[in-house]
Structures are given as structure tokens and as C-alpha cells.
Amino acid sequence: MKAHENLVKKKKEEVTLMSEKHGEAVAVISRLDYGRPGFRRWILDALKTIATGIDEAKFVIIQGGLVSSKHLLAKLPKGAGKKRAEAYEELVEQTAQNLARLLPEIRNKRGHLVKYYIFTSPATNYDGIIGKEVAARLAEIRRQEPYNLDDVRFWDETSGRLDLKGLEKLREFDRGDDLWVVLPHRGVAQLGGVANYSVRPERFIREKRKQSKQKPPAIWSSDCGGTSVARPVGESSEPWMSVPMAHVPDETITTENQVGIRVLEFRLLEDRDPPVPExxxxxxxLKDIAANEREMIPVPEAATPVLKETFAQLKTYGPRTIGRLEDVLGIRRRTIAREIARYNRSGLQPKILFDGNSQRYDFDPEWIQWELRCPLPPLGELREDKVVAAACLHGGSAFTEYEFFLNRVPELILESGTNVLAIAGDLIQGLYHYLTLRGEVVPGFESYTYQEELSGRLCAQVMLKVFRERFRGAFANFSSRKPSDEELRSLISACLILFLFRRGNxxxxxxxxxxxxxxxxxxxIIDTVARGIGKLLYRHDIVLRGLRDLVAEHVVQCEKYRLPSGLCLEMFHPYKARTKASSQRAQECLETSDCQLIIExxxxxxxxxxxWSATHGQRVVLQVGTIVWMTGFEKSLLKNLDVGVGYVRTLSHKGRIFMSEVRFVGDTVRNPDRGPEKARQVFHEELGI
Known part of the structure; x- marks a missing residue:
């Protein structure tokens, strides 16, 4: 792996999570699974911190899994009759009362209540029938003493729609302006176990489209299966997302992998024609925190040395037999058992309990569920990385969105403060498969040389547009004197983006x-950018030696790259076809790569x-679309394309991703056609025939 860490310059020393916010935001969580051993109060505390202290959510959606039906119903007496019915009613009431106490009161910066909108799934392995009753009763309890909070709404079961304020103008164009939640209405076993994270969410959306007479929403939020997938509009007729779980998994069902909180930010680009939601x-x-939560269990100051060593064993290794504790600590088992019994009688927390079935000691699981506190990573220690990513520029293609690339990409880089542009292959159109004869090459570019020159000039202009804008502001600091060569080199390096690229098929x-x-x-690229910067410096009566070499350091051909935060970025361009499951190729990259950030x-x-993986922590694959709006091959196969680029931002702590943000940008594409038909038409007009 080549190391170019010093090339990406930070514009701000202090990272602030809110700095990227442009529109309204909604926090979405799923699978609290109250009643399950993995339910955690500290995740609800994290929700409050993220929804108001870090981000600023207009409201919170609980998307399925308010309770775990399977675990709650297991508490009921077996059989039927009055006794079971009374126990069921008591269970609903007790569960609703506990959730009313546990759900944090969330207020925005203006002091207004942030509402919860609850959706339940009738599937028996999620909320089941009891979930609907608990949600309805929970809303009633929160409005009563001692809470007096009108902040909980049981919105719907299986599916429901929520308006997204700010997108109302879309109605004028007969388009949806809301978010539509869809959840499974039957058990996972009936759907079949699947390995692709996108299969379940896409299936639920497809089923809802077919059964509903309503017009589609602005965006879908689908499933409660513990995945984190997002897709833009394009091949998919509407954008959609799935959301992580909000409990610590004690078992894995199908694709469950993600633990955390998703925030959806939205805004309307009204200057587009027609307006476009972004x-x-x-x-x-929160998976890293969940995986290491036992480390947060406090050791009471009054604990004896034997108890402190016992705590250390249980925190590190989990439940232990008395024999294993005796072997490791070198202390007689009677002494250990006596110390544990004395500690439990003292009233200190958490208690250490003995499980007769497994013959092991461990911390009180209810204390871990209800009382354990796990802080989020310190904001001041987070490291930030930003990348604008693209692929398949296909320079020389008759169907490439050249104006979009030349104008929208530098605009995105500047507005987001990004310092890295990465293109994952297919920089040129190429000549194989009779592309010239099929009319898919711009006349005059039937040569690899001309195509590479064209793509090089396109990428150079993107770099220069960003450079000129940044240099103009930075050079103003030298209005009273000329910078030294060292200052000038540092200034140029800071204003240049780092351009990473790799080869494609x-x-x-x-x-x-x-x-x-x-x-x-x-x-x-190097020659064009160096020439452009040289002309700019000449206007200020400045000449810098070694300018071309300085520019060359910012144009890097590689597959792996170490970002300033320490995260590893890898670019893939697999020589394969797409699949029906939209996440499959991205997941294959995860299996192959050892990096945390992947561009495909x-x-x-x-x-x-x-x-998430134990080795690398949270990992993100951004599979980007293309800059061509059509190819003859894909058109013949009835395939639609996702046209545009992607943006990814990460905040990491000690080399592990805590927050990742993804955006897809393709709002100014125009579907141009520069094929031979246009050239023939111009030729005929010149001849007057």
C-alpha cells in the first residue's frame, strides 16, 4: 500500500458533526426488542444524545421491534383460559409502563418536544400481536401523570407514511413528498433465509408497490432486519434505506449485523427543473460499544482484592465456573464463593449471580440491561475523512454526462469541503465490442490516445475549478507580500485535491x-493542472520551480490508500455483471477487502x-453508478442505470468508524447524445442537403 497521508490537508482542526447538515433530519431506530436479553437502556441514552446533542432530528421513528413478542409471551403461563388472559393483560400493562419510563424525553434546541412515531411488525419473531397493544398503551401512559408528555404516537402496523416537511413542492409535480415505512407481516422463515442485505427490504417495497393504489413516496424505509443499506433513485424507481437494530444481538437471524441509529437528512433542490429531493x-x-460493553461495568471501590480480580475475569471473558476462577486467580474456590456472597449481601451493584444450569458466575443480566451506562466516543477525538467517489466516466462515449462531471462534481467537492476525488475505473470508453460501429463513441475519438486525453482534461478541469476557488481565498492572506517558495508550495498543496484512480475493464x-x-x-492531468496553476501564479508575478512534480504528487494511481485518519480506502472494479440482489457485489468486496472504506x-x-466485523469494526462500501446515461448493451437487456457520483464522510475513533454519511448526487444529468447521427446531421447542414 502506498502512503500519501500528508497530501490531504484538513481545513478545520475541530470536527463538528453538525457542520455538514443542510436540511431537515429524522432519526430512525429499529428493534429495541424490549423483553429480549439484548435490550439495553444505554442505547436509548445514545439515541437522545445523537438526536439532539449531535444531530438535530425533527422526530424519531421506531421502525419495528418495539418489543420481542417471542420473549414476552414466553413469560405467560401455558395453556388457555382466564388465568392466561389476565396474565397477558398484566404483561401488556407492565411492558408499556416500563417503556414509558425508559423512553427518554427528547427536546430540540428550541425546547420543543421531539415526537416518537412507532411502527410495529405483526411477524411473530418481531412485535407480534402484543407489540401493537403495547405501543397503543404506551402512547396513553406518556400523556398521563407523571409524564404529561404528548410525544408518542402509535402510527401504524406493518406500513405507514410520514410527511417530510420541506418537500411539499413535489406535490405540484405529482410526486410523493413523504417517507413510507414498510415492515414484514409474516415470519422470516416464510421468506427464506437470505445472505444478501438488500433482498428483504427490496421485497417488502416491491410487494407494497403492487398492492397499493397510492402514489409512491419520496423515499422508502424498509424492514427491521438489522441491516444498513441505502439506494438512490435510478434503477430503483424511488430511493430507499434499511436501518440498524437498537439492541445487543444475542442471536443472529438471517442478515442481522448492524447495531446503531440512522439519521436521514433531506432537502429540496428547488433550483433544479423539476425540483429534486436530496x-x-x-x-x-454502536456495534463497537455493544461488543465491548462489559468493559464499562464499574468495579465498586469498596470491593476486596479478590472481588476486583473476579470482576476483571468476568468483564474480559464473560461467565466463568468457580473452578476456572480458582485456576486463574490462584485462590481457593471456597474463598471466592464466600467473597462473592458477602459482596452480594452488601447491596453493591452489579450483583454477581450463580446460574445453576450452567454452573457459572456472571453479572446480574437485568442490571446490564437497565443500569449499565456506555458513553459515546469523545467528539474531540474523532477523525474526519471525506471522499467524492465516481466510476465509469467512459471518456469518449457518446452518452457520457460531460457537463454534469465538469460542473456538478467540483461544486460538490467545494460545498462539502472534500479533499479527495476517487474514480474506480473505466476512465475511457474503449474500442472493443464494436463500440465505434455501434455509434457509442463520439466521432473523432476512435483512438485510445484521444480518449485518454479527453478524460485527462475533464479530470484536470475538475481539479482546477476547485483549486482556483480555494486559492483565491487562501492567497488573500498574502496581499501585502509575496509568499516564500515554502509557503507557496504548502498553499498550493492545501488547495489541490488528491485525485485517486484505478484501472477498469x-x-x-x-x-x-x-x-x-x-x-x-x-x-x-498533471500537465494541464500544472499549466493552469502556472498561469494563475504568473498573474501574481510568481514563478515556482518543480510545480509539475508537486501536482504529480496529487494524482495517484492505486487500489489501496491510507487516509489521514488512519482508515484504509480500497477501490474495486470487478470484471463481473450486476446481479438481481443490489447489495451482492458490494458484499463480495467486503469479503475480499481488509479496508474500512471501499469504493466500487x-x-x-x-x-x-x-x-461490522470484530477485526475492522464498522465498514462502508460505496458502490457508485456511472457518468453515462445509457449503453447499448444494457439497453438491450432492459437495464436502467444509476447516473451520478457519490459522497462519503466518516468520523472514526482510534481507527474504528463511529459515523458514516453517504449521499448520491445525480441531479443535473441531461441525457446527451453525441453519436454519429448528430455528426451526420451537421455535415448535411454544412452541405445544404
């Missing part, structure tokens, strides 16, 4: 003819997939 998907991962076709792919492309191209389909 969505940002932020995931606050269209780029590699020319290797069959003995050519080195993208050599001309890189040289063209080639499939002309955009999707963001997150996955």
Missing part, C-alpha cells in the same frame, strides 16, 4: 494491443452497504 444517510454505529482492453492503460491520462464501480448501479 437525501443523506448517516449511520451512527474498459481501460484494460488496450493491453491486448500492447498499450499501457491510463499513462497518457495521468500525464494529461463497474455495475452502473449505486448502493451503499455497511457491515
Amino acid at each position: 437525501f443523506s444517510f448517516r449511520t451512527y454505529s 474498459h481501460d484494460d482492453w488496450q493491453t491486448r494491443d500492447g498499450h499501457e492503460p491510463l499513462r497518457i491520462f495521468r500525464d494529461t 464501480g463497474n455495475f452502473h448501479v449505486a448502493v451503499a452497504v455497511e457491515e
